[in-house]
Amino acid sequence: MPLPDPIPHIRGTRGRPRHRPKRLFADRGYDYDKYRRLIRARGITPKIARKGTAHGSGPGKTRRVVERTFARLHRFERLRIRHEIRADLHLGLLQLACSIICLRRLRTSF
Template structure:
């Protein structure tokens, strides 16, 4: 089972040949709205999930503004934050 994403969704701000090439080199299909051609509203339902998840993490103060200088500590706090978000979202059963 592959852990790499199959697709990458992006709005018109990511419509650059360098970005598209980089994704293709990693075998990721780009789904990026083209400037002046496509509407980015179709991508909204996918982007909303990512932005919602990031907003859940931003409720945790230390992740909102990166206070940790060491990358390993920041990663540990990020993983802990993901656990907290999941614990809050899981249904509570006795």
């Protein structure tokens, strides 16, 4: 479980900052008791979609936001097919793409 371990402190309400999130959302590919036990052992509530349930129910509603964000980022060709070898150039293009997406959303909201 290398993904949830290096999560930085989560700022929020008063008091001691949390080291881990309260919940972890995942898709049907992680619907195994092994993963659920490992996540619970770290003090995180697993919200993993069950195999055999209808799409669009349960955690799928929250994951849809993430999938839409990836789809918006993949509109930028250089991010979809990584041409840059250096990580700092790729990060700069990613930040630029996020800024453009936010600007477009702000323009349509006013």
